[in-house]
Amino acid sequence: MKTRIEAFIRSCEHETPTESTLDRIQAELFEWQQSNVSNYGRFSQLESNLGCQNPTPVPTPLFQRFRFCAGEAQIVFRTSGTTTGRRGVHAMPDSDVYELSIRTAIQRLPLHIPTENTVSLCPNVAEFPDSSLGHMVATISPHTQHFFSQENGLDAQGCWRFIQANTTPLFLASTALGLADLLATGNTHALPVGSVLMLTGGYKGQKRSIPEEKLHEAAALQLGPHTQLVREYGMTELSSQLWDTGEGYVAPPWLRVYTIDPSTGKRCNGIGQLCFIDLANWGSCMAIETMDLGIVDGNKVELIGRIPGMKARGCSLHIEEWS
């Protein structure tokens, strides 16, 4: 199955597959995972018995409790646990398809990323081997040497010194929080033409929060107008990401996205709970129900935010809060 998925993703580098091709490979993988990923087989047994062709999405909080992995896990990514205090685990047999998915998605983007000159404000995979974000940056830029994200925070001044001494196009990979910390110094330096700022993540569990638009405005002001902003949306439980180069988040062909009505779990149009079918999760769990709301239009996604009121309560989730 791995070889089949690898070949499929490679075929997407320059062409977009038909829906029927996608349907076929999705059905093959669903059947395969039911036999080979024991927890997913148990989870989706009911729908499978009913002859359902659509893979049943697994709610992301279940990754905090259960492993979905075909065979022995060689790679384990963990969520930050900032929302619930418990860390979700995405275990996979290997990282080959995960990395292929990232590389192929990057190649499909309509811009050049100067990965040869990368500055990272994301976790360094050498220090945080279970960070999927760190692994993603390492896959995009295997030779990144300039990490300014440290265990005790960001080395903002060190990062600025590097940026100011730099004369060639730069790939600055950052979390929203990391960028906010960097810009909070008040320094400015226009990056060379051709530079790319990759921004990912939000402020989950953090006290500090800057509206996204304000952060983008500040970045344009302090890093110069020639820096191309690229936004990434992903999560530990997925092997594939959505990329936004200016026209909204776009999923690659092997990552299907749809919304469900969070109240009923049924597919819906308009604002709904985002669900993904990620073929690159061949060895773990292909169908994921996120705790995020969004609007889906084809392969484009507009993010709305987290499902409100997810904090569980004893008596009722409806009891009125102090306002």
Add this chain to the structure above:
Amino acid sequence: MTSVQKAIHKWASMDASLWETGLSPAGARHAQRTAAELIDTSLFRTPDAPPKRLLIWCASNVFTAPLEWVAQFAALGTQVTLKAPSACPTPAEAIAEAFEDFGVIAHRVDHTNALPLIDDCDAVLAFGSDEALQNLEKHLPEHLPRSLHGHRASLAVVRPTSIEETARNIVEDAVLYDGRGCMSPIAVFCLGEAEGLFEAVHDALQEQGQRIPVGQLSAAEGAHSRRRLGVARLTGRALGQTGGATLLIDPQEFEFLALPRILPIHPIQHLDEIAHLYPHPWSSCATNLSPEDVLAFGAHRICKPGELQRPPINRLHDGIDVITTLCE
């Protein structure tokens, strides 16, 4: 018929399905009917010093909750003011309308703007989240009599005897208010073989679901329900889906969480197995065991399955004698 009985009758004859309670039309009417039936005015007490003015701070999860208190205090001549919950104000307004001859009024304001109402009352009865009540209490004058009731839930502890009858009664308790009230069972602990009860509860839940469909779930309730269903699928068994499911699930998977019409059944061999659950703020416990067997849970009320949502009018509420507390 007394004036209070007439007011209750007037309220009961209104169409609760129009009150945007979040329940289905049949669910809202069922809850309305049940609440009205439970008020036995012959059991009303006559304390010496009822408050002249009572403020009732209402929560949105059990829309009928203020009725019994409005009826009792109206009968005592108390001027009752209702702070209607912002999320669902119409039911409180309906109570005020039914009791308009007693001068009952309802205010549709948020918490902050409702605070001045405290200045015009002699006692406060409040329901809501623990946080909301803590915040409210900060604004109450020290001397003001109050009875504040935070979030609680109920449970059932049963032996699998008379399985179908037990299942029907458990489901009747769970279906009212779609399981959101403090007297709704959030878990059923079954001593011994639980498979039979699990299947009987599922059948009864589906049957009741036809008669009284589930209402609107919030996004979070839906997402939590699917998560709970997933846990049950991976560790036990699950029948049904969001808005109507029965789970057969290890007691270690217990969660103090109310989800609309999601009924977890936890098989146990001995009550000691669930001793760690005793400290939860239980409101009531339904059991077909001896009441002494479940005392350790600390539930303020022990009753038979099917009676959880049908408390007697003169009970202690969360262990508190509300009438005495507010009539100091």
